[in-house]
Amino acid sequence: MISLTFVLVIAAGFIFLTLSRGRAISLAAGDLASLHSRPSYHGLHAFLWVVLVGITTLLILSVLGSSLITAALMGDIADALPDSQRIERQLILSDAMSLSRGTVASKDDALRQEVAVRFGTYEAIRVWGSVLISLGLAALIGMRSLSRTTLEFRARNSSEAIIRRLLLGCAIIAVLTTVGIVLSLIFETLVFFENLNWRIDKYLFGTRWSPLSGVSAGVMDPDRVGAVPLFAGTFLITIIAMLVAVPIGLLAAIYLSDFASKNVRAWAKPMLEILAGVPTVVYGFFAAITVAPFIRRTGEALGMNVASESALAAGVVMGIMIIPFISSLSDDVINAVPQSLRDGSYGLGATKAETIRQVVLPAALPGIVSAVLLGISRAVGETMIVVMAAGQGANLTLNPLEAVTTVTVQIVMLITGDTEASVAAGPAFTLGFTLFCITLGLNIYALRTVRKYRELYD
């Protein structure tokens, strides 16, 4: 019923759109210039009002109604069973709802039947009330818009004002959700630190990570929440990834922008972009199934001891994943270096190599740096590849042939593990918040350099 009403409200919107537009046209009597706004704006104005008022009323009434009903029925149940637990009453209520809807309930007794009947009545009032009131209000508003359709009415300005507010609303939602997520990260982090008796130093500098072993009632042992091995692992894998991605990506970008013919460019650039579109989970099992065994066999052939899950495998594959990212961004900034600078250099008798090395790259450097920084922040936050290929044990080492674990892997393990979510959430949120701070810093710095660089040439 409620969802049908949505459709009805929108239909009403279209009806008033047509009516208002028709009225505007007939008022103009053939001389459209005598209208302040074009007829379609009169229609749009009516439509926006009808739909906005109708849907808002419907939402508010039905949501508000639901909670009022729940509150009232809970009160009734409390009167009937004064010494019951809250959770007990909730069970009775949900059983009663099921009974009223004709689905299966856990138990059937007189109280439940009585509440069910009452629920049925309230529910009918709620549904019909919100449907009728919202449709009625929509119709009223529609009539008002229709009567406001006159030659002088500034329908365009009014509907643009409404749309502007709608856009503002969406922007606010986007900002508020971000703020909300960050705030909840901060909040959970603070709770976690409180459980540690504020031994933040243990978290930042401790070298042993097994936060959930021996946890009782959410109190953690500060000696077991040292995040250093995780950050060391993340750092190691990121370094390996960048050692792969930066040289290859940058040289590919130089080739594409300054050496490749139009034809090569025409197919090579889309190819790289396809590479950027491969889901990271695919890279993950590529790393785990193909690259890691290959590295292990090669290592054994050379007489080295290689773990079957190694930082090297994860890092190399992550580097491959980041190549298109770096080459595509660098290619853009290298292309943005004006041709006139290259001409100036050629005109002085510089070769292509000298021109690229001494003029093009320095001019593009800020952009390249920020491409690398953005690449790093991707590597730091990357999860799938390391979950599959890097290992799980918190192992403090800088040897790329050993298994290491990363911040993201540990977050996955905490959340998907068996421990109760409320206990595991603390360390997970804290790790997430730390990671967020790092990538945020990198991104801000990177974007700022890009902006400075844009100003230089615009």
Add this chain to the structure above:
Amino acid sequence: MTNMRMVDEASKMQDVKIESRGVHVHYGTNEAIKGVDVDILDKTVTSFIGPSGCGKSTFLRCLNRMNDTIDSCRVTGKILMDGDDIYDRAVDPVQLRARVGMVFQKPNPFPKSIYDNVAYGPRIHGLVANKADLDDVVEQSLRRAALWTEAKDRLAEPGTGLSGGQQQRLCIARAIATAPQVLLMDEPCSALDPIATSQIEDLIDELRASFSVVIVTHSMQQAARVSQKTAFFHLGEIVEYGDTPKIFTNPEDQRTQDYITGRFG
């Protein structure tokens, strides 16, 4: 008899810096230059005038083989500099461009310090042995480009921070620093205000003492003020070439007459 001819040839060689014979330029299938013969003299300012799109820039870029950097561009015919064909296989265009400097329409200083901008050419070509010599070359070039007094206290600042006119003089200094014999300028003042323009014009007049200067310009007054020889281009050909005063007061060709009196352009 033979001796006499040799002497005659020699004096002519000294006078003519660049000889162009039957030069054609194609961009793909579009013929932009349709057979140009011209002798450009040493220690002289030659100006190229003519309506837009008639091929002045294209021909100018033939003289230092900048057209080689454009894929679709094909140059045929002969261009001799001091009697040697610059399109010969034995000539490296990179070396040629050190001898034939170029200043572009829009000032294009590198995003480096003023000093490094001027030092760019000498460093690349290994023209100087040590830092002191390089300092010297930079100072001399900036002086000759009439920028020294303004720039001497800010050599370490970026060249892009100068005003438009100063940037263009920096580009001239940068070109002079590689010790070229010919200086090509493609509308060097079109992006500048009148004061900066007149500074550059004075500069061109002084540069004539050391170089052969070729300047493309859209301003007939500028051509008349700075050049001794003028070539009028029209639809890819040189319609008329001669002493500047003669071209502007007593042109032989009707099309030249029409252009300089502003009847088309």
